Structure formats: structure tokens, C-alpha cells
Amino acid sequence: MAPKLRTVPRKRPVQDRSRATVDAILAAAAQVLVKDGFDRTSTNRVAEVAGVSIGSVYQYFPSKEALVGALVERHNEAMRAAVLAELQRVQVLPLEAAVRAVIELIVRAHAIEPALHRVLMEQVPRTGRLARVDQFAVELHAVIVRYLDAHRARLRVQDLDLAAFLAASAVEAMAHGAVIYQPHRLDDPAFLDEATAMVVRYLIA
Amino acid sequence: MAPKLRTVPRKRPVQDRSRATVDAILAAAAQVLVKDGFDRTSTNRVAEVAGVSIGSVYQYFPSKEALVGALVERHNEAMRAAVLAELQRVQVLPLEAAVRAVIELIVRAHAIEPALHRVLMEQVPRTGRLARVDQFAVELHAVIVRYLDAHRARLRVQDLDLAAFLAASAVEAMAHGAVIYQPHRLDDPAFLDEATAMVVRYLIA
Amino acid sequence: MAPKLRTVPRKRPVQDRSRATVDAILAAAAQVLVKDGFDRTSTNRVAEVAGVSIGSVYQYFPSKEALVGALVERHNEAMRAAVLAELQRVQVLPLEAAVRAVIELIVRAHAIEPALHRVLMEQVPRTGRLARVDQFAVELHAVIVRYLDAHRARLRVQDLDLAAFLAASAVEAMAHGAVIYQPHRLDDPAFLDEATAMVVRYLIA
Amino acid sequence: MAPKLRTVPRKRPVQDRSRATVDAILAAAAQVLVKDGFDRTSTNRVAEVAGVSIGSVYQYFPSKEALVGALVERHNEAMRAAVLAELQRVQVLPLEAAVRAVIELIVRAHAIEPALHRVLMEQVPRTGRLARVDQFAVELHAVIVRYLDAHRARLRVQDLDLAAFLAASAVEAMAHGAVIYQPHRLDDPAFLDEATAMVVRYLIA
DNA sequence: GATGAATGAGTCTTCATTCAT
């Protein structure tokens, strides 16, 4: 008897399957990292949770550092995207509204996988490519400097680099702190009002 | 065999010799931690650098966690001392001067072994007694709330807890950021002026 | 860091290769245990003798206790099998012949890897799952009680539980002692005659 | 001023003090051995429990083996004494009474620090001088052979060495088992009756 | 004699990584 004709693909296209594997590994890595902390996270455990063999992990990530690095990059990318997507809209707002909007964006960016964010910020050793954990903060600084420069006229601060450093540090810390330690603040409009007040009153005469 | 982790110091030194040993171990631990990062810090390496045998390390610190914990406590104590010592003096100052003085104290506290501070804050997993890495920040918050409450009359902020949280987060972040990433700022009087401005303008009507 | 001891085998071998590894490890463990005694037996030495890496030992046995435990279980199983296999045949024999046959079975069971048996009985700390070293003796008692109960009519003893305890203790000790300290007795038919006499005369009027 | 005349010894005679120290160490060793088992017993812990410094332990016992060995010897001595003291009295008893008396003595000997006895028998590696853990059993065998020889006339057994081995093994096991696993048996007169019956019926025609 | 700080070989165990199937 003639064998049945197979009309459905034996497997999904190679790229798709790979993509799914990579995603599963990264998701598992994030999960284990959050649950066990950085130095109790083992590649074997990640493979197990991902439901793939340890060999497959090394197929895509040549080292533990590469694996965590990918996670870091992905997380930075997500935060960056959350902010950048809206930044166009913010440009045209009056200063007070702009500051408030930016703070809101930054808080929202911090609210992306906050537990992962915390582990990444608090435990991942800043060595090699893992130094980029706070890449987002660095980029944020630049964005803010540019923004301030564009609105220089109305500002009381002169040294924009210093002002951006201070404002960015402050906002970043408030956002981080709120998300991590005081999540209930996030629903309180007073939080945003006050944070905005601090920055606005600082920047504007 | 694997007994439960013990995290309290094993015994108090009774001879002079052992005091020196304990100091050498802590100094070596700080040094290795700064140089190699938390998870490349091994107790064996610490012993080697301290010039004592690994047995001596465990004579005084029953686990790696206890060793790092001792360092954390010692560092917190140093920061606390640097701030508290001057706090009496600050109480009687007018608000603007008080804010400036407190910021200065906090910056100075952050300048105590900044490299160690950084490793402790960035890499030590907040588990068990190691959770206390940011003990200092917690205590600071309480101090600030009390201070604000005492000067309530002149403040524009109403929710003192929120204000303290925001101000403390901001100041802590500015101090931390300056010490770690922008040490040159520390010599620039503008840094202190601006930081003070941000907080004062936020707090006072 | 020192996690809780795990004492259950870590996984079942799925490939042929791993079956061979497990066997090699157990054989090596038995050999080292016999040669060096329990507390000079190290997992590293076992790995070395087995010709596998220490990692492979822990792949299959999550702790030293689990390794020795597996050996204990295997040994108990072998002794149990040696006795149980013949027990059906014994049931139909007249009492004297049955007692002789049972003693013979017990002696034979003790002659299975007697050196290992000795180390297991004499040195393995009866803690946790290792308490089962004398599991075989426990089961033996039950078997004997059942047997006596079935032949109650011809017995002079009344308290079968006591009689079983005494007879089992006696037989077990004679078998153990003969195998360990007087192996030459094993070939002497008088040994079996006498042991049988002691038990038969005790049990039967 | 002339110093007060001291009329009381500044300290007890050297031998006395040493004796007390040695006793404290041995008592502590027994206690730790029973509580923690052989391989969790450390010399440092023994010193601590004894209330002396580790140096003092090594003053009197040059090694851990020597320490445990002393305990073994002391225990053997105590068992031997308990039996030998009464043995003269037993010699003149008729056979049945003698067997009963000896069994009673052996049981009583096993009831001396039974927990220590158990650890010594079950966990101490029989190496070097520690081989003597069952020294008592060896000596007992000789005593029994001599006794049987003296009463040869009434015996049904011929090979006295074999008979002594079997009887001693049996009695020792019954005593050991009763003390360790069935302590309630010890108060039941039936236990002694039955054990005696087994041996007497075995020995005598 | 007594003390206890110090020692360091040796133990158990983990985990990133490799590679034959």
C-alpha cells in the first residue's frame, strides 16, 4: 500500500521553532532569576523549566553570561520602547505637562516586569556585557538633556547636564522605589503630582 | 553533610590575636568583594588575601553569608554614624540650611568606601540577613519623616510620608549616582546647591 | 551554600549508558565501603574507583546518604529475595525440616556479600533512611511469627511474638556470627544441626 | 605585712584534678556520641561539653581514636565487672539455675548505658584498637566454654566450642535486642524463662 | 598543666560547559 501522502509540514519552519525555543529559554531564565536570585540560577535549571535540554540552551546562548545578557538587553529594549513610543507626543506638551508625562512614562517603564527589573538591577554583576544592566538609565539621561535643551528658555537651571543628572537620578529612584517598595503608591495620583512638583519646581523659575 | 546555614557570628574574640585576625578577614573580604564582585568572592580567596587559613575564617564567620553580613553591618554602621553624629547640630538650623546639611551628610556617608558600597548595593542578594544592605536607607527615611514633622508649619507638602519617601529617594539617588558615576561632581559646589534647591523648592511653599 | 540533604535518587536512567554508570558507582561504593569503612568512604573516592567523574555520582545520588542508602536497599532486597524465593517450598515441610530449611536460608542470606553486610550493619549510622539497614531483620521477624502461627498446634511455646523474637534474634545472631567470625563453620554440617537443634528443642515440646 | 599563711592546698593534688578532667572528658564523649552518633562527634564538641579546652582533651587522649578507645575499654570493663563479680556465685549453681543466672547477668550487663553500648556496637569502625568494641563478647565466649567443660557430664552437646559460640551468640543477641528494641521485655519474667528454656533445652539432654 | 587560636587537608556538593549519539 502506498504510504499516505503527507500534506502538512512535518514541522514548523526552522526559524519559527528556533524562535519558540529561544523564547521559552528566555522566559524560563527570567522566571528562575526572579524566583531564585542570580547566583542560584543555573543553566541546567533554566533548561529544565524551559522544557528543553541543556544542550539546546547552549545552542542559542554560548554561556550563562550570554543568556543573562540577552535578558538584560530584552528588558532594556522593552523599557526603551515604552518610553520612546510616546516621546513624540510629549515633545509638544507644555513643560509641566511634559514633565508629568515623562515621569509617568518612566514609572510605567519600571513597571515592566518589576521583579525581573529588580533582580537585574540588584544582583547581576556589572561585568563584561552585563555592565549594560543600567543601559536604560544612561539613555534616559541623554533623552532628558536633549529635552531640556529644547526648552531651555523657560528653565531656571543653567547647567543642563547637571540638572539632567539630578532630575534623572531623582525620577529614576522615585520610580524604582515606588515600583519595588511601595507599589500601592502607583495608584495614588498624589504620587505623580508630587514627583512632578519636585521636578517642575526645580527646573522652572 | 550540609547543616543549616548559620549566620550569626560564631564567637567573640577574647584574645588580642583574634581581634587582629577578624580585622584582617573583614578587610580582605571587602577588598576581594570590590575587586572580584560578589559571586566571584570565595571564602578561600578571602582567607588567602587575609593571610589566614580558611579554618580561621570559619572560626569567626560560620558562613559566607555571615561574613558578608558582617561587612554589611559594619558599613551600615559607619554610614549611620557619619550621619547621626551631626544630626543634632542640624536640627537647629533653618530649613534651607538643614536640607543642605542633610544632603551633605548623605553624600559624605556615601563617600565612605564607595566601591564597597556599590558592590554591596548592586550585587549582594537581599536574602536572609543580607536583606539589610539598605538598612541605612530605611532608617534615613524615618529620620526624615520626624524632621519634616517638626517643621511642618513651613512646608507646602501635606503627606509627609510621601514627601519623605520622594525626597529621600531623590537625595539618596543623587548622592549614590554622584559618588559612583560622577565623582568629579563632588568637588563642584553647584552640585550641592542644585540638589538642595530641588529638595527645598519641593518642600517649601 | 548548604541546601537540605536530598536522599531520594535524583532520576531514573533512560539511556543504557547511564545504567552502566549507576552500576559502576554502586559497585565502587560497595568496594570502598568494605575496604575503608563508612567514614573513610568519600564520594570522591567512590567516583574515582568507579571510573566516573564526581559529577556523575551526584547525577544519580544526590548525597552520600542517598548513595549508601541505595546500597542498603539493594542489599536488603537481595537478602529478602534469597529467603522469599524458597519460602513456599518450606511451608509444606514438617516442622524440624522447616526450621532447618529456614535457618539454612537465613545463613545463606547472610552469606550474600558478607563483608558489605558487616560494614552496613556495624558502621552505617541508623539515621534517616539509613535506619533501614536492619530492615531485613524486621521483615524476618514477621515471617517467623506467621510461620509459627501456622504451626501453633505442635509448639510448646505460647507467646508466639516472644518466641519469634527470641528465635529470630538467636538465628540471626548465629548466622551473622558464623558468616563474619567463623566462616569455617559454614561448611561444617554440625553447625546447621546444632542451630536447628537449639530452635527446634525450644519451640517443640 | 606578712602574707596570710595558706593552710589549705591551693589546688587538689595533681592526680585528682587530672582524674576529674579525664572523667569529664569521657562523660562528655559518651554524651556526644550517644546524641550525635559517631561521625558527627567531634573532639572540639566533646571539649566544649566537657567544659575543658580542646588542648586538654589532647593532653590526655592523643587522638580521637584514643578517646573513643578509652570509652570502649571503660564500657567493656564495666560489662565485664558486672558479670565477673557474680560469676563465682554462679559456678556452684545447678545447670538450669546457672544458665538462668548467666543470662540474667548478660542482660544486666547490656543494660549498662545501653544507648552508649548501641552506638559503640553499631557505629564505631572496628579498626585499630577500636576493634575491641566486642572484646566483652570474646571474653564471654571463653568463660562459657570453661563453664560448659566443667559440667560436661550432663550435656547433650559434644562440640563445646560450637555450643558455646551458638549459645553465646543467641544469648547476646537476645539480650542486645531486648535492651535496645524491646525494653519492656526486661520487666517480663517470661522473657528470662523463655531465654533460659532455649539454652537449657539446647544444652541438656 | 591549661588554653584556645590557628591550621589546612580533605569532604561534600554544585554547575557551567562539552560532546557523542
Add this chain to the structure above:
DNA sequence: GATGAATGAAGACTCATTCAT
């Protein structure tokens, strides 16, 4: 591509023993 058995360097920690005080 995927698998998972195997590896072994390295790390945390113990404890018998020594010796300066």
C-alpha cells in the same frame, strides 16, 4: 537541531590536630 550523560574545576565548610602563650 536536539538530547542528556558526563565532566571536573571550584566552592563552602568541617574537624582532628598543633603550638604559642
